[in-house]
Amino acid sequence: MSESSEQQRPEHGTAPRNPDLFRAEPVSFVRRGNRLQGRRASAWERNAEQYVIEPPRKIADTSVADDFQLDPAQAFGRTAPLIVEIGTGLGECIANAAKDDPERNYLAVEVYRPGLAQLMLKVESFGISNVRAVQANAPEVLDVMLDENSADEIWIFFSDPWHKPRHHKRRLIKASFLDKVSRVLKPGGTLRLATDWSNYAEQMREVLNAHPDFENQHPGNLAGEGSNLTKVRRDGMEGFDPEPEFVDGQGGWAPRFERRILTSFEGKALKAGRLVFDLAYTRLG
Numbered sequence: 001m002s003e004s005s006e007q008q009r010p011e012h013g014t015a016p017r018n019p020d021l022f023r024a025e026p027v028s029f030v031r032r033g034n035r036l037q038g039r040r041a042s043a044w045e046r047n048a049e050q051y052v053i054e055p056p057r058k059i060a061d062t063s064v065a066d067d068f069q070l071d072p073a074q075a076f077g078r079t080a081p082l083i084v085e086i087g088t089g090l091g092e093c094i095a096n097a098a099k100d101d102p103e104r105n106y107l108a109v110e111v112y113r114p115g116l117a118q119l120m121l122k123v124e125s126f127g128i129s130n131v132r133a134v135q136a137n138a139p140e141v142l143d144v145m146l147d148e149n150s151a152d153e154i155w156i157f158f159s160d161p162w163h164k165p166r167h168h169k170r171r172l173i174k175a176s177f178l179d180k181v182s183r184v185l186k187p188g189g190t191l192r193l194a195t196d197w198s199n200y201a202e203q204m205r206e207v208l209n210a211h212p213d214f215e216n217q218h219p220g221n222l223a224g225e226g227s228n229l230t231k232v233r234r235d236g237m238e239g240f241d242p243e244p245e246f247v248d249g250q251g252g253w254a255p256r257f258e259r260r261i262l263t264s265f266e267g268k269a270l271k272a273g274r275l276v277f278d279l280a281y282t283r284l285g
């Protein structure tokens, strides 16, 4: 969640720890500790075998070996529609969604092990069995691990914004990533996004509108005075200079997705005075 660089030397005999090493593209995350303590450590111990998928690794320890394909029926012990959430953080959203929707399977994709351990705590306390988790880099999960047309929905809420222009190449939502999403999503399936940074929201809308495989479910919605983009730019929020004449004439923002609960991460963003942008796109057939 932080953008500070965390250079680490590869350790002998283990996968390199620096996630950028040996990958063709810069990754969208910075390496954070894997260490688990206290309740998280014991929750992991009790539940990882049943709920955490351990892919063979390629090189880095968040990578996925080229030949690893998930069999969802085997992993979940049943065949059911699949929802994939990418960047689940502390697992608040996916755990609640899975609890309220026992008929569907939920896969959490997250590189931060303590976050997945926190999800294990929730899985236990909710007594749910329709969640599985994988600690891995999302583009590789989409490229390798998940079959084409296998997911009914893909959710990505509050993807790291990478503010500095020289870091924009690290942002997850870009055309090459959407190609991967498009392969895994079923035709008619939905990609849902949310962000609290207007500049990233604009980028998401732009690359999605330009992508031939996706169609906005809310074209023109919340344009003009109703647009959070209009509000941010007119008021000079997020460090922008105020532009009193600014109008977002395009809109296309989705109403807040009712199954996206308020996570602690979003709570902090709202407390800091930021506004939230939702987007929902259909994978065309």
Ligand SMILES: C[S@@+](CC[C@H](N)C(=O)[O-])C[C@H]1O[C@@H](n2cnc3c(N)ncnc32)[C@H](O)[C@@H]1O
Pocket: 001, 027, 028, 029, 086, 087, 088, 089, 090, 109, 110, 111, 112, 115, 136, 137, 138, 139, 156, 157, 158, 159, 160, 172, 263, 264, 265, 266
């Ligand atoms: C800003 S947090 C948001 C967490 C959560 N979605 C929420 O709303 O509370 C972004 C999360 O995405 C994860 N992440 C970033 N890049 C990722 C990637 N390439 N693959 C998997 N997870 C990633 C980060 O570790 C972090 O937990």
